[in-house]
Amino acid sequence: MAFELPTLPYAKSSLGAKGMCEETLDLHHGKHHQAYVTALNGFVEKDSALQGKSLEDIVRSTYNDAAKAPVFNNAGQHWNHIVFWQCMSPNGGRMPTKLEAKIKEDLGGVQAFKDAFKAAGASQFGSGWAWLVLGPDGKLKVTKTPNGANPLATGEGKVLLACDVWEHSYYLDFRNRRPDYLQNWLDNLANYEYAEAQL
Secondary structure, three states, rough: OOOOOOOOOOOOOOOOOOOOOOOHHHHHHHHHHHHHHHHHHHHHOOOOOOOOOOHHHHHHHOOOOHHHHHHHHHHHHHHHHHHHHHOOOOOOOOOOOHOOOOOOOHHOOOHHHHHHHHHHHOOOOOOOOEEEEOOOOOOEEEEEEEEOOHHHHHOOEEEEEEEHHHHEHHHHHOOOOOOHHHHHHHHEOOOOOHHHHOO
């Protein structure tokens, strides 16, 4: 069965007031994410070893395999974006109490978390992702990955929040100001209710 582009959990126009315009979502979801899905399906169609595997299995089994890098890049990006769309909301930016308490306990407070997350995303050279994960030790941590890599592949923990720092995710709205995009994302777009639900 072919992988499919997921439907956005909100209208494309609904994040505009929060700093992500409809054109950004149209290009990012409808063109970039769709291209990863199309390419991944093409690889699966040609490789019987991939057929019948879940997306998560493909991501894990192709990570750090140079011969499978094109498969991993597209599978990783498909998985990353499925999570990314859920990590934003028209009602974003509101921190629920359970998550806030966990962030305070593990990361020193909401501001310390935001500073660390913004630093991770801003310092990721080139393309990549910033993440809030629940590590195998039960503690929250902020991390980053290059290109299409993710904590599912690296084994760093369960993803609570994912922020895309590839230029196509912010260039129409913030031009080359990635730190401003990240600050706005944390303050206005991040779906902390989704993150708390992952706990």
